[in-house]
Amino acid sequence: MWILVLAALLMFFLGFAVHRLGWHSLISGYNTMEQERKDRVDIKSVARLIGIMAYGIGVIFLLIAAIEAFRLNIPLEPLFIALLLFVVVTLWRAQKYDGNIFDESGRLRPDGKKRLIPLAIVSVLLLTVIPGLMLWFSQPTEVTLTESALVIEGAYGQTVPYDDMTAVTLTSFPGVERRQNGSATSSRLTGNFRTIYKEDVLLFINRDVGPVIRIDWSGKPIYLNLETEQATRALYEEVVNR
Template sequence: MLLYAIIGLILIAFGLSLHVFKMYFLIKSYRRMSVERKADVDIEGMARFIGIVSYFDGALLLLVAILSALNIHVSSFAIVVVIGISIIFMLIYSLRYDAHYFEESGKLKKGALKSMLLPVTSGGVVIVIVAVVLLWTMQPLGVVLGDDALQIKGMYGGTYAYDQMEQLKYMDELPKISMRTNGAALGSHLKGHFQLEELGAVTLFINTNDRGYIYFEYEGKKIIFNQPLEELKKTYDELKVKLLP
């Protein structure tokens, strides 16, 4: 929730910086142009357009933050798709303000399409990478109960030998999270290192939409994970047997 709000405010501030305060140097490609090359760009129009797109994306993220605060679930992947499309649209359409690519009539100049491919492709690659990371983070938790160890697969996961696991317990409620120190918090999916008010530093592998949690300590570290309820209870029962002396 907080992350959405922060990014949303940053995007709106970026839009204002371009559109209202005319801080054109924030557009990296424009800043690197020669004086002669800048003369071909309608920078005021380009900045206004990029600012409007930034307002849209920022307002969307603020709306998502408000909905999350009201416990209304919003798909993180859907948000990435919408913002990704808006960014690609911005990358392509903003080039219409550059006379290097388009004539005054709006017609694409001969050979301009080839030179447009690099900035558009670069932006598309970044969006795809972000989407892949988000999908990976949001995958259902992989838990494997081996003969000698519990394995939690995926980002921040690890292997935990049964003979070194301590303080195993089932928790109905998760203590309040005070901050994220080094991890991924995408919607209801929390993976990585967090601070909890009652427990201090904890590694979480949870989906807050699923109720019920398994807690254990391993080599001085505190671990909490969960799964869909019925599967979680089965995992807990099997772990209790594995940890019997």
């Protein structure tokens, strides 16, 4: 949470520095232009847009931090999607103030399309790769029981040999204090987290399903459940009977 707050404050500072203080050298691309090309850029309009973008990113970071701090049951995915769209739209709008791309009448210069290719590539990556990762992390946990181990498929997957298990319990999840290296979507927690009891654990949790299985073994404690309470209880019975 505090990382998000600090990131928001940094965004507010950068936005103010570019928009109000005239620190235009902070604008990527503009700071490396030759003076002749800089003279064709309406830098005040670009700086205003970049400042607004930084302020907006800061506000979204604070909203996410508040949701995590108060443990509100509000999905984060729409905020991340809004953030991506906001950034992409702002960057594209800023291009119309670049006289190296558009002439005085607003038409593309002969080499304007070539100059827009890097931005187009970045936009496609932002709007496909990141939502794709979010979709991947939101997929249900897949668990396979082999003759010698419990295998958790997908991101942060683990193979847990039965001989390494010291305890398997059906319990309720104690709650998360903070995420260390993992994914938190509206209904799923996947990866490395710290619980409210200051314990570092590995989670494969659907928060909409009540009971969870806790596995203590030679590695980090694991909490997992399946898509229904019935399926989770059935998996628990299978594991303890191995």
